[in-house]
Amino acid sequence: xxxxxxxxxxxxxxxxxxxxxxxxxxxxxxxxxxxxxxxxxxxxxxxxxxxxxxxxxxxxxxxxxxxxxxxxxxxxxxxxxxxxxxxxxxxxxxxxxxxxxxxxxxxxxxxxxxxxxxxxxxxxxxxxxxxxxxxxxxxxxxxxxxxxxxxxxxxxxxxxxxxxxxxxxxxxxxxxxxxxxxxxxxxxxxxxxxxxxxxxxxxxxxxxxxxxxxxxxxxxxxxxxxxxxxxxxxxxxx
Ligand SMILES: [Zn+2]
Numbered sequence: 563x564x565x566x567x568x569x570x571x572x573x574x575x576x577x578x579x580x581x582x583x584x585x586x587x588x589x590x591x592x593x594x595x596x597x598x599x600x601x602x603x604x605x606x607x608x609x610x611x612x613x614x615x616x617x618x619x620x621x622x623x624x625x626x627x628x629x630x631x632x633x634x635x636x637x638x639x640x641x642x643x644x645x646x647x648x649x650x651x652x653x654x655x656x657x658x659x660x661x662x663x664x665x666x667x668x669x670x671x672x673x674x675x676x677x678x679x680x681x682x683x684x685x686x687x688x689x690x691x692x693x694x695x696x697x698x699x700x701x702x703x704x705x706x707x708x709x710x711x712x713x714x715x716x717x718x719x720x721x722x723x724x725x726x727x728x729x730x731x732x733x734x735x736x737x738x739x740x741x742x743x744x745x746x747x748x749x750x751x752x753x754x755x756x757x758x759x760x761x762x763x764x765x766x767x768x769x770x771x772x773x774x775x776x777x778x779x780x781x782x783x784x785x786x787x788x789x790x791x792x793x794x795x796x797x798x799x800x
Contacts, residue, residue: 604647605635606665606686623667623688626680631669637694646689649708649754653715656752662687662718666694679710681717689714701764708754709744709765709793716743732782741769741784741792749797762797769793 611633614622621632636643646664654661662681668691669675676690689711697706717740719725726735747753748762756762773786784792 602647604650604661604664605643606633606663607635611635611665627667627678627688627690628669628672628675630671631667631676633688634666634668634691637666637691642694642698645704646694646707646711649711650687650715652753653712653747656747656750657715657719659718659722660685662715664689666691679714681714681721683721685718687711687714687718697768700768705748705754705756705762705765706768709748709762709769712744712747712753713740713769715747716740719743732777732780734777734782734784734788737783738788738792741789742796744769745793745796746799748793749799756797759794759797762794766790766793 611621614633621634622629623631623633637646643666650664651661663686665686665688667676667678667688673692676692677696679687679689679693681687693710694707697710698704700706717736720736720739726739728735745762745766748756748765767790769792770786770790773784773789774782775785776782777785783789
């Protein structure tokens with residue numbers, strides 16, 4: 563009997579917490595969540611995922627993703643989720659900064675719409691399922707996902723330190739600098755710890771594919787050759 567009472571008290575407490583937290587989380591990306599019901603401070607909480615609504619669409623991400631996309635706290639397998647968590651922790655340790663909150667985005671009706679990863683100034687990184695799967699298929703050591711995540715972490719460094727120091731009307735400078743942070747990370751022993759330039763070929767080839775020639779467009783990320791160089795040249799800085 564005593565056990566039952568305690569159980570109901572706990573259940574009541576959880577329901578109360580859920581209600582209060584849902585109310586608080588109506589402002590998306592306004593701040594880092596103060597509590598993580600999933601129990602893992604690195605991952606976006608299951609509670610925050612459940613509370614993200616747009617109309618009747620539960621799990622709505624934000625305007626940067628398709629309406630049909632859903633915010634998730636994990637990738638398809640625990641091994642993949644763990645890989646990304648560990649990579650994120652190593653980035654933060656290398657630069658001596660706080661670990662951002664990591665979330666994942668899946669879109670069952672339009673999978674390729676999640677071929678993206680976004681770093682938010684609020685201290686979150688959202689990573690697309692489709693991007694993860696495509697990048698993982700490029701090499702057995704999953705270096706491409708490590709590179710992309712390090713690139714997104716590079717944007718967190720830019721938010722923190724007001725980088726890049728040069729201003730351009732397009733995103734080119736910021737994107738190439740983030741590629742540089744990624745290349746630096748791939749070589750560092752505390753990072754992805756690759757010693758030979760040939761070991762990161764899958765990473766800089768993938769970076770080049772993200773490049774474009776829309777040099778007048780505000781969202782220009784750098785040409786394919788410059789993105790390849792952005793990633794690979796910083797690899798040689800010790
Ligand atoms: Zn970027």
